[in-house]
Amino acid sequence: MIYRRATAADIEGMFRVRFAVQENKLSDPSLVTHEICRQMIEERGAGWVCEVGGEAVGFAIVDLSKANIWALFIEPAYERKGIGRKLHDEMVAWAFGKGLRKLWLGTDPGTRAEGFYRKAGWRAIGKEANGEIKFELEKHNFTPVQEPG
Template sequence: MTIQCRRATVEDIEGMSRVRLTVHENKLSDPSRVTYESYRQMIDKKGAGWVCEVGGEVVGFAIVDITSANVWALFVDPAHEAKGIGRKLHDEMLAWSFDQGLQRLWLGTSPGTRAERFYRNAGWQEVGRRANGEIKFELKQQDHGPANSRAACLKH
């Protein structure tokens, strides 16, 4: 199984949406609220996205909104979890975001999930709770060191 990772384009939106709707944790309470246009705005106007593919099929993606310094999405198809895909996407997204001049990023995720453990293990710090009950995490550029270096398979 060869994993190919690259910057996302609007042609990847269908695959990203499919992955987003297959996850078992942090499910969308109302899937109709995240539209094609939502994805397009994020990857074309507000930030950038990355995808990893297996056999030409999107199996994971990450999107950062640099206008609000927020990790908008990082999801891996459940059939492809625990293969390093999430970490590759995470590291590339952080490297790109900090290269853009951001000093910190934030995200929210549900407590007691694999995502919570993933972010804690990646060095994110809990800074509070959001109104919806999610844990609010933050990562500062200075805390993103060599141990969190850019994924080798991804290119700008």
């Protein structure tokens, strides 16, 4: 597995992963365009990908302009292998390194994503109008997972 910063060339692979997920499916795919994704990784924040055999199997994107985790998705066949946590930790550490003191995100209640974020130290602070749980992570509460070795 290779972890690296995302580029515009990765967008097709990110879309493939995004549309393969079983939870937190995109309700209106027309709302997320290639151009919006490009802006997120090149202008408003940054993204990371995990690839296997040259194919993206997971990705994460942070929007610095809104201090928001915009995306973190793993292809179903690669879930529960630590990919999501590694992408999460890279993205969050980078955002905090850019001077942010806290981040927020929203995710559907009752999903594995909800449990993932709680385990990673995120704190539920309310509900969004769309029913998602709003989570917040403050820099002083962020502890990346240490890799063995």
